[in-house]
Amino acid sequence: MTGGPDPLSPAARALCDALATGFPGPGDVAALRATAAGGRSRPGGPAVSGVHDTDAAGVPVRVYDPAPGAAGRPLVVYFHGGGWVMCGLDTHDPVCRALAVASGAVVVSADYRLAPEHPWPAAPDDALTVLLWARAQAGRLGCDPGRVTVAGDSSGGNLAAVTALRAPGLVAGQLLVYPPLDASMRSGSVDRYGQGYFHTAAHMAWYWEQYGGDPQHPHVSPLRAADVSGLPRTLLVLADCDVLRDEGLAHARRLAAAGVDCAVHLYPGVFHGFLGLPLPAASSALTAAAAWLTR
Incomplete structure (x- = not known):
């Protein structure tokens, strides 16, 4: 933390300190998973008309349908965060519910395999499997297969970016x-x-170590991709007070320079993980992301 005025808003600082108190340090997988499962400070999501768990070619998924029976809607394949080592369908249930309700899209949340038990490329392979399954199921889900978006927060955002690289033309x-x-x-x-x-x-350095893979490989580090010109329209949602902020901004600059339709929503006064927390910026970010999805 730097000297001078606190760049976090007072509400964000209070939440940040509350979350950090007792949060396990890097190295204890069991403790991190137990803390994440507790879901401190995260409110529940809104009611969704249709929610069910199913199997996507061997990968567990949860499907959120805000309007069963509708047709031609966007389809979102969502990958949860957690440093590739923790979290799952339940921890990110509120965010997926909120995104489905706000956008009207069907959201398919993927329960990909976690490191260190299943290091790279297990998670991106599961992510690609779920994308292909979701596209094949689009009609049955009442969605347009031409309106499929991959999405995710933190490590799930990495998986979304990697999946877009691996599936040109499908996203x-x-x-x-x-x-x-x-x-x-x-x-x-x-x-x-x-x-x-x-x-x-x-923590971030330790997560990378557990995840594994060649750091230079673009399916580990998407910022290393040689050519990003074929990537789909992109929205980057970033927290200003975050170790990952500049990576996101650098990726946005590369995409824009390559002619990709890329927007950046940078939220001041908040920290990594703010989406889904009881903060005004979280509500604004979800609303804006939903509007982008349905544009």
């Missing part, structure tokens, strides 16, 4: 919420926000 959009995009972690925001803003640089 109409990518919604990336504060994603880790470069395993080298050399950006300026790593130094500036590496401590004191809940998600520390030490």
